[in-house]
Amino acid sequence: MNSTTHPANTQSLVFHGGKRVELIDWPISAEPLKANEISGRTLASLVSPGTELNSIFDAALTKPALSGYAAVMEIDAVGSAVTTLKPGDRTFIMGPHRARQRGLASGAIPIPQNLSPEVAVFIRLMGVTWTTLTTTRARPADRVIVYGLGIIGNLAAQIFAAAGYRVTAIDLNAARCELARSLGLTDVRQSLTPADTGVHGHAALAIDCTGHEQAVIDACHAVKKAAKSSSPACRGSSARPPPRSTWPTWFFIVTSRCEVVGSGACRCPTRILRSARCDRISSPPQDGWRTDGSGRRDLQLSCHRRKRTKCTSSS
Numbered sequence: 001m002n003s004t005t006h007p008a009n010t011q012s013l014v015f016h017g018g019k020r021v022e023l024i025d026w027p028i029s030a031e032p033l034k035a036n037e038i039s040g041r042t043l044a045s046l047v048s049p050g051t052e053l054n055s056i057f058d059a060a061l062t063k064p065a066l067s068g069y070a071a072v073m074e075i076d077a078v079g080s081a082v083t084t085l086k087p088g089d090r091t092f093i094m095g096p097h098r099a100r101q102r103g104l105a106s107g108a109i110p111i112p113q114n115l116s117p118e119v120a121v122f123i124r125l126m127g128v129t130w131t132t133l134t135t136t137r138a139r140p141a142d143r144v145i146v147y148g149l150g151i152i153g154n155l156a157a158q159i160f161a162a163a164g165y166r167v168t169a170i171d172l173n174a175a176r177c178e179l180a181r182s183l184g185l186t187d188v189r190q191s192l193t194p195a196d197t198g199v200h201g202h203a204a205l206a207i208d209c210t211g212h213e214q215a216v217i218d219a220c221h222a223v224k225k226a227a228k229s230s231s232p233a234c235r236g237s238s239a240r241p242p243p244r245s246t247w248p249t250w251f252f253i254v255t256s257r258c259e260v261v262g263s264g265a266c267r268c269p270t271r272i273l274r275s276a277r278c279d280r281i282s283s284p285p286q287d288g289w290r291t292d293g294s295g296r297r298d299l300q301l302s303c304h305r306r307k308r309t310k311c312t313s314s315s
Contacts (some may be wrong), residue, residue: 006030006039006077012098013068017061026066028100035081039102043090043117046070046124047097050152050211068096070124072117078105085110092123122155129156129207133163138204140164145192145199145206145222149176153209157185160207168192168199192222 012026033039045068047053056067075089082105085091091108095101111120129152138144142165146157149171157169157180168187169180180188187199194200199222206219 006032006102007100010098010100012066012096014064015056015061015067016064017056017059019058021057026098028098029102033077033079033102035079036105037079037102038075038082038085038091038105038108039077039100040073040075040087042095042099042101043072043074044121045072045095045097046121048125049150066096066098068098069094070121071095071097071101072111072121073101073108075108090117090120092120094124122151125151126155126159128152129159129209132156132205132207133159136205138165141166142204143168143199143202143224145170145203145219147171147206147208147215147219148210149173149180149188150209153207154180154183156207156209158183161185165205168203192218194221 006029008027008030009025010028011023012028014022014024014026016022047068048070051069052067056065070092071094072090072092073095075085075091076087078085078087085105085108089110090113091110093101093103093108095103109123111117111123140163144160144165144167146153146160146167146169149157149169153169153171154176157167161167161184166187167185168189169177169185170189170192171177171180172190174190177188177190189196192200201222201224203223206223208215208219
């Protein structure tokens with residue numbers, strides 16, 4: 001196939017909502033490739049259980065839609081300005097579940113020939129917590145706690161362990177714990193309590209990969225109290241704001257100078273944080289927001305206090 005001929009349709013997984021999915025022909029641009037585009041056949045695509053099953057598979061859709069954002073393709077055509085990729089190359093691309101992919105060459109990541117597409121496609125889920133690795137104030141040999149050992153948490157624990165951090169991984173599910181141990185993680189537990197004095201209260205970073213509010217609360221209690229030059233961090237994801245019963249813990253977060261970074265639709269009770277007379281409550285600039293395709297935005301709230309004072313709320 002050359003860069004000027006393309007099929008008008010391709011086999012695609014089409015979501016209708018209400019747990020109904022079809023594999024049917026679906027339109028794809030038949031226009032000639034733009035100068036900076038590539039196209040090719042799909043070798044593998046990855047289903048994200050959290051994002052896709054929750055936001056589209058079981059949703060009430062008003063019209064059919066494609067889904068998916070992780071695929072490995074074999075390039076068969078490139079635009080005139082593409083010089084770093086060629087037909088025959090295999091690349092990761094943020095593409096949907098369909099038989100052919102088309103996108104910008106700048107968004108394609110070449111993969112080694114000895115790495116199977118079925119394994120390489122997991123690079124997308126590794127990227128979920130990779131951002132934490134590149135932005136955290138914690139440094140190798142610091143204690144990191146990972147809550148939840150589903151695919152996201154499992155990969156997070158492996159990434160931080162490989163980078164030299166002392167990782168404690170936690171999941172209530174015994175089978176997930178056993179899998180984590182088989183992959184080389186050494187400190188894997190089904191729970192963590194204040195009685196575990198060697199870990200609890202000594203973590204520089206806690207990562208919630210459960211999507212449950214209680215894990216975020218537990219993580220905030222597990223990180224060490226901040227020194228003057230740094231802030232412990234709790235990073236996590238939650239689809240709902242914390243219940244009113246947990247608001248005292250959010251006061252604790254503020255007065256302990258924790259940095260709370262939420263992914264996805266995590267919504268701290270901002271009015272409580274603002275009423276706590278924090279020295280600074282900040283969020284990334286508008287052009288710094290990242291979205292996951294569903295319109296949800298990352299939220300970062302950094303709260304710092306010079307000294308502990310009694311917090312009051314007008315709510």
